[in-house]
Amino acid sequence: MSTHPAISWRDVGVELGGSTVVSDVSLDVPTGAWLSLIGPNGAGKTTLVRTLGGTVDHAGDVELLGRDGRGLSVRDRARQLAVVPQHPVIPPGMRVFDYVLLGRAPHQGLRCASSLQDRRRSLAVLQRLGLEDFADRRVDTLSGGERQRVVLARALVQDTPVLVLDEPTAALDVGHQLEVLELIADLRTERELTIVTTVHDLTVAGQFADIVAVLADGRLVAAGTPTEVLTPDVIGAHWGVEASCDVDTEDGSVTVTVRRRKEQRRRPATPATTELAPHATEEDHR
Ligand SMILES: Nc1ncnc2c1ncn2[C@@H]1O[C@H](COP(=O)(O)OP(=O)(O)O)[C@@H](O)[C@H]1O
Ligand SMILES: [Mg+2]
Numbered sequence: 001m002s003t004h005p006a007i008s009w010r011d012v013g014v015e016l017g018g019s020t021v022v023s024d025v026s027l028d029v030p031t032g033a034w035l036s037l038i039g040p041n042g043a044g045k046t047t048l049v050r051t052l053g054g055t056v057d058h059a060g061d062v063e064l065l066g067r068d069g070r071g072l073s074v075r076d077r078a079r080q081l082a083v084v085p086q087h088p089v090i091p092p093g094m095r096v097f098d099y100v101l102l103g104r105a106p107h108q109g110l111r112c113a114s115s116l117q118d119r120r121r122s123l124a125v126l127q128r129l130g131l132e133d134f135a136d137r138r139v140d141t142l143s144g145g146e147r148q149r150v151v152l153a154r155a156l157v158q159d160t161p162v163l164v165l166d167e168p169t170a171a172l173d174v175g176h177q178l179e180v181l182e183l184i185a186d187l188r189t190e191r192e193l194t195i196v197t198t199v200h201d202l203t204v205a206g207q208f209a210d211i212v213a214v215l216a217d218g219r220l221v222a223a224g225t226p227t228e229v230l231t232p233d234v235i236g237a238h239w240g241v242e243a244s245c246d247v248d249t250e251d252g253s254v255t256v257t258v259r260r261r262k263e264q265r266r267r268p269a270t271p272a273t274t275e276l277a278p279h280a281t282e283e284d285h286r
Helices: 045-053 074-080 096-107 116-128 144-156 174-191 202-208 232-239
Strands: 007-016 019-029 034-038 059-064 081-084 162-166 194-198 211-216 219-224 242-247 254-259
Touching: 007 045, 019 045, 019 059, 019 211, 019 219, 034 045, 034 202, 045 059, 045 081, 045 162, 045 194, 074 081, 074 096, 081 144, 096 116, 096 144, 116 144, 144 162, 144 174, 162 174, 174 194, 174 202, 202 254, 211 232, 219 232, 232 242, 232 254
Parallel strands: 034 194, 034 211, 081 162, 162 194
Antiparallel strands: 007 019, 007 059, 211 219, 242 254
């Protein structure tokens, strides 16, 4: 196993449109770990993961498997890291199979001609994700959840040691959310992948991640195991909600339940019951 962390952010900062969006982030993700980046909307999660894909300028250093990200060619980077973006751009009219096959491009020659092996690999991944019946469908005719799995398939055929997923379950109902996350967890074990996800659902972070890192206003304000980070204090301070955090002492996972703060839970006065009562008669009012 490599002695380098899979990912290392060192004093990373990003400015966009004249504002500082990420500042002074330093964090290591060991090979084989699952990092969940959490934080309120606009905290800088997507921007921080974009520094891995090389699609945003940054201060400081980003290392991938011990190599300086700035020195990586597009092709080298795509062999190390596959990204499932929050809003993938899919060429209109493209068939599922052809879209998934695009993920093989970093492994193809200069003319990007797909080999029989590339096609077999793509089909195998579609089967693994239960998508083989969609192979001939146009991606733009799929439901949000189906499309999300297709985008995951394209990332998986890239066969990279690091998989980065920005809000991978945002379009999925709870059943499909867990199905996709369990699948990622299985693939992680099968292929010894390092996973980075941004997530909104704190319980998802608490159930799947080894490392949870909290971004707030572009700064890293907490990082550690789910039990260390997912506490009522941290959640109250950064999300402004009252939380209870239920720790499973056997596997170290955390289930987070959030509710409105007590002072905000007071309900407005109930309207006069007589207006609601179905059997109220004039007699009742006398
Ligand atoms: N191209 C851009 N120009 C200016 N500001 C941007 C740009 N992209 C993102 N931002 C701002 O950066 C902040 C962080 O955004 P983002 O990384 O998408 O947050 P998150 O993923 O945590 O919701 C937000 O305030 C957002 O409006
Ligand atoms: Mg985002």
